[in-house]
Amino acid sequence: MDGGTATTGVQPDRDDIARRIVRRCDQLGLSEGTLARRAAMSPAYLRQLLCAGPEFDPPAFVRITAVLGMTWPELLSGRRPDAPPGRTDTGRRGLLLRLTEPQCWELLGTHGVGRVGLPGSSAPVVLPVNYLVDARTVAYRTGPRGAAAPADGSPVSFEVDRIDEHRSLGWSVLVLGQAHLVDTTDEERHLAELPGATPWAGGARPLWVRVRPAAVTGRRIDPG
Missing domain, CATH: 2.30.110.10 (Electron Transport, Fmn-binding Protein; Chain A)
Structure with a gap:
């Protein structure tokens, strides 16, 4: 499933997404190792994801957004759009539970x-x-x-x-x-x-x- 196409109609830029993740980690004071551990992956795999983009492993990016307290639209576009009628859950942040x-x-x-x-x-x-x-x-x-x-x-x-x-x-x-x-x-x-x-x-x-x-x-x- 292509989250970028469904949300914005255009392919998300993986470099922009990687920069948003790094910037959010800086805001929260999270190291690469801490983000990887909380998102249930190795640091090497996290680096691979940032280079490959969301199409490579969308569920892994969902776990990253949950750790960072972001939404899927925020990850893809850098802002939280208004939810369309009948889709009030589109901008909902996820909680990552063990x-x-x-x-x-x-x-x-x-x-x-x-x-x-x-x-x-x-x-x-x-x-x-x-x-x-x-x-x-x-x-x-x-x-x-x-x-x-x-x-x-x-x-x-x-x-x-x-x-x-x-x-x-x-x-x-x-x-x-x-x-x-x-x-x-x-x-x-x-x-x-x-x-x-x-x-x-x-x-x-x-x-x-x-x-x-x-x-x-x-x-x-x-x-x-």
């Missing part, structure tokens, strides 16, 4: 679509994947040489969210941990038979990756 770990796993459910973040040469690589939850781990399939195939033991992040950026509503769950490659036929069969597992459409034998969490955090965004 979720417990059990609440996070409940929201993750048993399967769905999320984004895995893998180490890259110059910045994290974030890719959408279909996932399964099994015994407090997250598992997904990819091609053996696919972009989402990490080296065994690589640090990874995994994020699932349901966000309405215009109304500042929704939730986000972030899993930080290590990627482990599934290397036994029994474990592959077990994962393939879990509810929500879909038939593999690739040509080569799929590679299962299991993310073993070191930390599971979540935020719920409610209107202020």
Whole structure:
């Protein structure tokens, strides 16, 4: 969903948005590290977001606006426009509330679509994947040489969210941990038979990756 187009009719300027975020941090006395931690992301990923703009990961920008006490229109245009008739919630600020770990796993459910973040040469690589939850781990399939195939033991992040950026509503769950490659036929069969597992459409034998969490955090965004 393109928040800039829906709100202003034009593409938002990512450099202007980055400057607004930096200026707001200065006003609040927030460091880069503090903003990243409160928005449930790493400082490296925050820097990547500021370079890429809201289209790269809109839910992450919604969390940033909630931490900074801004609205989505304020982030995109630098001012708070009047809400159109019937849309009194357009300029509403969001409150970022912390979720417990059990609440996070409940929201993750048993399967769905999320984004895995893998180490890259110059910045994290974030890719959408279909996932399964099994015994407090997250598992997904990819091609053996696919972009989402990490080296065994690589640090990874995994994020699932349901966000309405215009109304500042929704939730986000972030899993930080290590990627482990599934290397036994029994474990592959077990994962393939879990509810929500879909038939593999690739040509080569799929590679299962299991993310073993070191930390599971979540935020719920409610209107202020």
